[in-house]
Structure formats: structure tokens, C-alpha cells
Amino acid sequence: MATTERRDEGHLSGTTIVLGLLCAGVIVWVLNSMGGQASEPGTPDLGTLSASTTKTTVAGAPRDPDPGHATDGLVVRVPKPLALRSSPDGPAFGKIGPRQFGPTWLPVIHQVDGWVQVLLPSRPNGSTGWLRSDQVGHEVSPYLIRVHLASRSLELSFEDRLTGSWPVAVGAPATPTPVGRTFVLGSITDPGQPYSPVILPLGMHSETLDTYGGGPGTVALHTWPDSSVFGTAASHGCVRVTSEALDHLTAVPLGTLVLIDRK
């Protein structure tokens, strides 16, 4: 093994610089290996609660009481791990963290003094939970996405005005797209799924597939290379949209409400 070069007066050797880079690389490696393991300190009571993510099933979550209804667009940002409660100030049944695919944004479906009821990304479909209003950031999504299964179309509204409508492919009869109220959970680019430059996972899962392709059966909005599918029921549950539609949908904030109906 060679000896490390020593620093010249007022000058650092190349090896010393390389050592600095090496240490930085090691720490980056360790940071990556730690990814997702850290949690908010000072909340030990959250340790025993199941986290609501697209990969989990969380029991005890109240069901969406009005799954066909639009909201006023309020979305909340979860800044740290928070307990999910079954009612305002009620018992905790799970927790929600600050990141899903990106930051966690959830749609508010109901508000009571000091509390908001939000849709959740975990199974079963239609799961909700209550969060303390002062622990989340409040913003508004001016968008609303409607997916009509019978007419196989998607409508995008901005501030209650229809801005676009496109034909889509929905789930085939054996693997139908679920009906109900959900939301845009994330915006991802997946090298393993090159058929769409951007995929928008929703907070909803296939009711007929527990897993698909190694994933948990997450329903998503994405494009498809074969345009003949649009207007048909051909997918495994996802909603395949045109490239033009995706261009509009990628501007939609996370947490935006998605209403899927049988019309």
C-alpha cells in the first residue's frame, strides 16, 4: 500500500483531494443505505403504528363517507410523521409520513374544528384518517380529475372550468379500474416502465390484483405507446391516457382529487 502524500506548504496534494472525495463518497453511500429509515425524533409513540403508504394495508381506517363527491380543493402537506386518528381526537390507528414518492400531499374531504379528514394511500381503497389541522400545511389545488369508466374518458377541470377531455383506456373486465374518490399520490419516472415518460400513481389499488409486476397493484395515470387502446377497456386497472392529456396532468399538484365513476 502506498503512503499518503503529505500536504505541501499552502498546497494540497492530489491524493489529499482524492481522499476528501472518497470520504464524501462513503458518506453518500451510507446516507443512501440509510434512506427511509430515519424518522422524526421525539415521537416514540408513533413507532408501533403502521405507516400508510401505497405498499401497506392499514386496518381500522374509516371509509370514505362520500366517495362520489368533489371537494373544495383543499390539500394538506404532511411535514413530519403524524398519527392518523379514526375520528377528531379519537384513537390512533396508523401514521402518515412526510414522503411517499415525493412529498406527502393529501386531499381534505371533511373539516371539523381543528381537524381535517384526509384520503390515504394505503389499502383498502377509500381509507381515510383524521389529522390535526395545525400540524399540516394547507394549500389548494385548483384542479379536479374525473375518470368515466363507461364512456372511457378523462376530464380535467381548473377552477371548476373544464379544460380538457380525452379518451382513455380503463381496466379490462377481469381487472377493472376501481370506482371511488382518490388522489394524485406521486409523479414518477420509472426506467423499468418506459411506456410513459411520467407516471402518476394514485392513492388507489386494484381490487382484483394484490400485486402486479412486483408492485402492490397501485392504480396510476400514464400514457401508452399503442394509441388503439384509447376508448377501450384493456388495462390491468391503470388509466392509460394520451400524451396530450399527460402533458396537462403532469402540471396537477400532488393531492389533487381524482373521481372515478361508472358513467
Added chain:
Amino acid sequence: MRRDLKALAGTAVVVTATASFAVLAGSSAVDARSTTSSAYGVSAAGGLPLDKTPYVESSDGSTHTTSQVELPDNPLLSLRAATISAGNDSASVQLLDVGIGQGGFDQLPEPPDELKDACAGLRDAGSDDLPLGEVPEIPVPGFPSLDDLPASDLQELCNLLLTPPDSVLGVDAVHVWCQGDTGAVDVANLKVLGQAVDVPSTAPNTSLPANPLVGITVNKQTKNADGSFTVEGLVIDLGDGSQTITLGSATCAKPAAKHHASPTPTPTAPSPTPVVTTHPVTG
């Protein structure tokens, strides 16, 4: 630029950005509350200073917004776009494609031939085959030493050493906002030395584990003496305080007296930045 980068790279002292939630205001400060909210995209202090850019403030309760594409020519910082807003008791910042020290590594000397040779021949060997001499201990509790790294990880490090990145730090998007005395930060795709770094938490005053090159504090929150509240997205300390950089800062004042009944509108949520990841969906 070359001198500064060399000095940074050779820094043996670990930079630990310690941020505290400093409550500077006493009870008497209530009488001197600021009514000015403000926000800015980036700033730098130290060897290469940069004024708060772009900057916007609101002292009359109305919302002021500005945006900027690219920064004035400088060797330290670059960005593709910044959108800044400040209102009555709210402020926000959105930055896209920020880079620090871009191109600086082009001026570093070539790695020694012996290191190149050892890396080229690295297969299943251990760290003893790298001509590194005495490698500084990594002063983070529980972190492995280089001797514990498997050969596959050493190969990754060789790749880093022999193919230097194009910037010290890069981040695809930073979103910072405050409303009253609350606020939060979103960070998308942070890279240090070209390597993706997961930000395990964006809880207030989160310091990423120490690094010889870069100390990073995420979501630095400060209650100021004038009663205002500041959230800073990323505070980056290069070279043990010789150069500090702030990416995204939002300061919310105590709400101005509401002469008009119109409530402050809830801010609009940002468009997302796609995250590169693997997650099979139902297709």
C-alpha cells in the same frame, strides 16, 4: 475557484451544520412585531458572496410575486428558474435545477496513476488494494470504516474518484413556504458529488450526517426577534463556514392589521417534479 475548491476538498474537519430553533424574542418583542413578509431564492456568504436573489417583500399585506430565470454570472451558483412570493402572513419559494460549484471539478488535478491502476484492477479485492494510505476515520457513530466496505462499494467509489461529477451539489427542486408561524420544505432529487442523496426527513432543523465537503441543514426554522418566522430550505456550509449558501428562504411576519375584511387566500399547491424511482403500477 480552483483555490477554493481545493481548500474545501482537503478539509479534514467534519462540517456539522448545527441549527437550533433559536427563540430570540423576549416577551417585550411583541410590541415591535414586523409586518413585513419576505422571501428570496438564493444567497451566499463567505469567499464568494451573493446577495439575496431574487428577493421580494410585502409590508402592506398584499401579495407580491416575482420570478427569475438564471442568476447573474457567478462561479458558485446556478439555477434554471425561481418563483418567489410574499404576502400578508405567508411567503413561498420554488427553485428549479439548482447547482453549486458546477464545472469546478474540471480544474482539479488528475488522480494519481497508482489509484487509477488499483481501481482499474479492482474486482473482488478489499480496500487494502487501494493505495490510499491512512484514510481518515469517518466521525459518524455507527458508520462503517472503509475496511468494512465490500468490493462492490469500493468500485462505486472508484467510479466517483475517476469520473468526477460536474457539481458539488445539485438539486432538481426546492419548495419552501411559511404561513404564520408554521412552514415546511420539499426537496426533490438532491445530489452531492453526483450521487443521489435521500433526505430522510424534512422535519425542522434536520442536519444531514456530516460530510467532509458539505454540511447541509434542511428546513432551518427560526423565530426572529421582531416576531417574524423564517424557514430556509437548504443551508449549505462549505469548508467549515468559509462559504455558506442558502437555497430558498421564506419569512412570515405577524399578520398585518386587517383593514379590509378579505381573508388571505390559501396558497396554491405546486406542480410536482417527477421523482426517478421504480414502482410497478397496474399498467
